[in-house]
Amino acid sequence: MAVVFILAFVAVASVLFHLLSPWWWTPIASNWQYIDNTIIITFWITGFVFVAVVLFVAYCVLRFRHKPGNRAHYEPENRKLEFWLATVTTIGVVAMLAPGLFVWDRFVNVPSDATEVEVVGQQWLWSFRLPGANGKLGTSETSDVTAENPLGVNKNDSAGLDDIIIQGGELHLPIGKPVKMVLRSIDVLHDFYVPEFRAKMDMVPGMVTYFWITPTRTGTFEVLCAELCGVGHPQMRGTVVVDNEADYQTWLQQQQTFTQMMAASGEPQTAQ
């Protein structure tokens, strides 16, 4: 009897824990409400299956546990039952997969009006680069990285001269506008992770990766690194601030461009 009781208790307590738990996701601050919805659908379907299976097991133990003189029923298989169970399972799986793929399609296709913002990871620091007046990011190479040019921006690419460079500081984003986060690393794998944005992606040295979001809520958010990057991994924090348009412009005016940065470090530039 104890077995039956405990099994049933595990099922019921798990559901209660889910409903009453104080640990739930952070309030969302981006357009990826879809992801949260897909998770909720998945919770419903999987939660139902879990409770059904465990309660069924508990019932079997209650009903069919050994008593002297008992003998098990003999039934090698039941094709019809197995067929129906497989069908129902397939429907459940499709109900989870279809919305998932639909949302993934949105996730990988960046809207054409998204502005690019580059995030560069290194042990153990976040840097950012925003396009300047020309609206374009210049090219960059890890092999161009020097003490004066920490992001390896290509000095011979005129598109990059007006890029705005923020090393180790806060990143500001305007609310309501789609942003394509262009991700780069100059040493090891990192992962730009803002829990409230839901979206994230690894940054791989030698590659440029991306994801996109539209910030939907102003506020200050913490950036964490979500890919093990050495002993300093937990210390690799940063800050993203989502501003309204006016605040954003004010902030933007105060940032230095690549040209100003190079001038400040006294290195002559070689623009074409």
Next chain:
Amino acid sequence: MVNIPSSINDPIPAAEVEDVELYHPHSWWTTYVFSQDAKVIAIQYSLTAISIGLVALVLSWLMRLQLAFPGVFTFIDADRYYQFITMHGMIMVIYLLTALFLGGFGNYLIPLMLGARDMVFPYANMLSYWIYLLAVLVLVAGFFVPGGPTGAGWTLYPPQAVLSGTPGGQDWGIILMLSSLILFIIGFTMGGLNYVVTVLQGRARGMTLMRMPLTIWGIFTATVMALLAFPALFVASVMMLFDRVLGTSFFMPAIVEMGTQLQHGGGSPILFQHLFWFFGHPEVYIVALPAFGIVSDLISVHARKNIFGYRMMVWAIVIIGALSFVVWAHHMYVSGMNPNFGFFFATTTLIIAVPTAIKVYNWVLTLWRGDIHLTIPMLFALGFIVTFVNGGLTGLFLGNVVVDVPLSDTMFVVAHFHMVMGVAPIMVIFGAIYHWYPKITGRMLNETMGRIHFWVTFLGAYLIFFPMHYLGLLGAPRRYYELGESVVNPPSAHDLNIFITMMALTVGAAQVLFLFNAAWSLRHGKDAGGNPWRATTLEWQTPTTPPPHGNFGKELPVVYRWAYDYSVPGAPEDFIPQNEPDPENRSREHAS
């Protein structure tokens, strides 16, 4: 080697294989140490795997102490924490679970359950163990070299794994880890060839594939997969070793490390991830399939009922094995690979859910209208169903590409894979040990200690990992030495961490009781007899218990029926052993 020329229609000869063909040991050394007897090798594998597993268990305690009480235990600094994480993961997945299921249970059960005298290549089988032991020693040597073992995480992702920002990256740690893996794979291949070819060629007369117990199906399929998947890890390890030692750039792009340009260029870290997970995902099923097989047999024996839908169970094992080779990149949804792969891999991953679900249904339908004996193996089997269903269902979150995006690299992942690949298979391992210990030693394990062990382990492990999912949902990233002040680490989450640590220590302590039970029962356990569970399969029909070298004495068994003739209507007993023929005057009519 066992080779008998015989034509298809030979009547059954009395004794097909004389036992003179085996290499019988002549001294203490060749009986207990350099033994070629699969059963001795199985015990050597198991004891080595459990010993190194205990090291990994202690490492997990240290990690949990750090997470619950950051800063209190000063000897656990960030370097050590990452070394503990890495060694814990690698030991548990490869050196404990893989070695124990295939090297341990595979060696013990394949010849016995198939009615063979031994493995087909006993010498290679012996070498397999000794190379495995060498691999374990090389791994452990990491703790004693300057710089300590590697702290790159068990996935060993480059470039980080071979750089100085990671413990052991520019010291001996990573070199020893990769060398140990290479040795393990060489050793495993020798054993794996044995397991596969023994199933193909060593079966007793009458043991058709569809009469094999599901345990053998699980181990057989898992071994085939392991033989084909481990080369990927081998290739990745050799290439990374070249990068680290000889300065090549297979996985190393241009890198600026702490302000210095390194002498590497053009390599691809993603290439390593593809190779690693091409091994790593089948590896999950290499552990899971033997567990599936064994638990099927435990449920069937202790519910006194044939496994429901045997054919479907066999097909599901084979299909899961095949599909698991085309899902590897679901570990890489946020790795930066071409995001369009996500559509393909999410679909294949969720397709695997269907055969897996069928297996679960068939386990619980075996209980339906059974005669359930709540023995300790049965309790562990029930524990497996609960934890496996739980862990399998959370896999549907992570396999569904877009849901994986917020959850990847959080504690949700940690909770998921511990539940499905840690707790669930270990439930089966314990169930199997309680089930076969009487055959291995001739004595029963103590029942009271066993019950305490089960309840503490099952409930404790569930209480560790079920709430942990919610830390991940909250957003807490994994592999953090300390989370500190953060929106994803409110005070309540910290309290939960303390609770989880307490549970981890409790579950760990319960294993001491199990070890004591195993040692104590060796002398003081109840005498088991040859077939204490009244089971049908051949290992319970040996003339003596524990079985001697050669397993079956003078005559090999002949198999007349499948492995699941329990509670057959009209039969005098509720089980009919596989080597018992039908009466001459009766043909079978009970089946519909």
Next chain:
Amino acid sequence: MSAILIFLAGLASIIIWWMAQQRLTSKPWLESARASDIFPVTRSQIPTVKIGLGVFLAVVGALFTLFISAYFMRMGLQDWWAIPLPGVLWVNTAALVVSSIALEMAKSSAQQNDANAMKIALLASFVTAIGFLAGQLFAWHELVSEGYVLADNPANSFFYLITGMHGLHILGGLLVLSRTTFNVWQGEPPKEARLSIELCAMYWHFMLIVWLVIFALFAGWANDFVDICRQLLT
């Protein structure tokens, strides 16, 4: 990773073919038997060691295919300069082909019970195989002296890695072949030597195929072949 998937698909079709003969759709609970019933033999007539070697070669095949997969993936990325192939590789290829043919001749003379021919063919195979290994070392030496060192460029690294791995496998095979050759020259009759010669031949032919594939890979023909396939598909 497409190379390894194609390789596995090939293996899968062999496995499916084998399984199709195992009556996996039968209902085993209906098939219990009486002691007087006639039983099918469960094992194959092929010698067990041969099956063992076959399984092992599948593993070796997977290993080399994975190296090739990695090669293709890396080749697609930047800064790849193909390595020039030393002419001696043609001689080496010829040596390995001769070695394989000699073993095949040793096999057939063993089957025909011709001890002398068997002895000479085995020795020829052994000597040419050593010639192959020496030639490979010479090719490495030549490349290094021309400045194509291991860590210089990924194409170089792959060349040394894959040819080295192949050489190690040949070396392992040579240990077995030397034992077989030694036994035969010690007077082992063809009847008893036959199985071990057959195993050597099987392994040797397989390693020859592996060599031809990787040779084609480094010579660039494999890429042309892949390009043609791509064009056919699009």
